[in-house]
Amino acid sequence: MREATSQRAQTMDVRDQTELGQLNGTVQAAMKEAATWRGHVVLAVTEQQRRELLAEKHPAFHQAEATARKLAAAAKQRQQAQAPARVEAPAATVTPQQ
Structure with missing residues (x-):
């Protein structure tokens, strides 16, 4: 009985560790x-x-940088919107072989 309890305690200790x-x-x-x-x-x-x-120091440069960021974000969105279309187009042109 003591041996079984000792083994159970050791198993619990190993699991806890x-x-x-x-x-x-x-x-x-x-x-x-x-x-x-x-x-x-x-x-x-x-x-x-x-x-x-x-x-604050260069408002014209700030405006140019903000405009460039907007244009870059728009270009990235257009590219991401076109990417799935490019992937799907070749799959649509493939004809199954019988």
Whole structure:
């Protein structure tokens, strides 16, 4: 009876250690991902500050940069809208062989 209890306790300890290791790995991965996102936030804030400075000191350049960003975004949307059409077009022209 004592031996069975001892083995059961050891099995539970092994299972708990395994689960603890997996959870620790999950926490470490989440910490790395959070650090990456904090880095992205710093970059975004820096970019916003630079745009504000550009708008204050050089309004014409700021307007040109804003217009260029809008045109680039529109071109990217057009390209993404056309990409599925290009992929589907060759599939429609293929005739099945019998």
